[in-house]
Amino acid sequence: MEHFGLWVGAFLTLGIYSFLYRDNAWYKLCEAIFIGISAGYWVVILFWDNFYGKFWIGREEEPMLWVGAALGVLMLCRLVPRIGWISRWPLAFIVGATAGLWMMNYFSSNIMAQVQSTIMPLLGEGYSASFGEIVGNFVIAVGTFAGLIYFYFSKEHKGAFGATARLGIWVIMITFGASFGYTVMSRMSLLIGRIDFLLGDWLGLIQ
Numbered sequence: 001m002e003h004f005g006l007w008v009g010a011f012l013t014l015g016i017y018s019f020l021y022r023d024n025a026w027y028k029l030c031e032a033i034f035i036g037i038s039a040g041y042w043v044v045i046l047f048w049d050n051f052y053g054k055f056w057i058g059r060e061e062e063p064m065l066w067v068g069a070a071l072g073v074l075m076l077c078r079l080v081p082r083i084g085w086i087s088r089w090p091l092a093f094i095v096g097a098t099a100g101l102w103m104m105n106y107f108s109s110n111i112m113a114q115v116q117s118t119i120m121p122l123l124g125e126g127y128s129a130s131f132g133e134i135v136g137n138f139v140i141a142v143g144t145f146a147g148l149i150y151f152y153f154s155k156e157h158k159g160a161f162g163a164t165a166r167l168g169i170w171v172i173m174i175t176f177g178a179s180f181g182y183t184v185m186s187r188m189s190l191l192i193g194r195i196d197f198l199l200g201d202w203l204g205l206i207q
Contacts, residue, residue: 010202013194118144143171
């Protein structure tokens with residue numbers, strides 16, 4: 001069974017990468033298998049974690065869980081065309097609650113954390129910061145200020161104001177480039193893992 005699993009994994013991996021040549025039946029088969037297994041896996045996980053682990057076990061101690069269960073059942077009305085409109089109510093509740101939750105998370109992580117990093121003392125607390133920390137604080141402060149200047153369109157970008165705005169463009173482009181590079185590296189790690197599986201575990205060419 002171990003060798004059978006290796007061959008199945010290699011078959012599916014090569015099938016997914018066959019899309020680099022062109023769209024073909026092999027790729028579609030592997031894609032359908034991946035999506036089907038993923039959907040089945042998450043159905044089982046959500047059933048045991050949410051329905052059984054949260055609702056069924058705690059339904060007597062937490063009466064509000066019945067409200068969530070009722071909303072979940074109403075979501076299934078989407079499967080019946082005549083009463084499919086009922087599913088809009090629980091869907092609206094889920095979208096609104098999720099938006100509010102993530103708004104607070106992003107406000108604390110993206111906005112307040114950025115503001116805190118921007119208003120740090122340039123020379124460090126009690127002037128005890130290292131040279132690298134001082135340079136980093138200056139770069140953050142100047143880069144943030146220049147980026148904000150670039151998005152200030154009430155004044156024409158000329159002279160010193162325009163130079164600061166151009167510096168803001170460079171800061172924004174460097175930030176986008178670093179973010180894109182991080183995404184590329186994360187995808188490259190997945191590719192390296194698959195190549196290591198094919199050449200190492202499957203073919204045994206590398207140890």
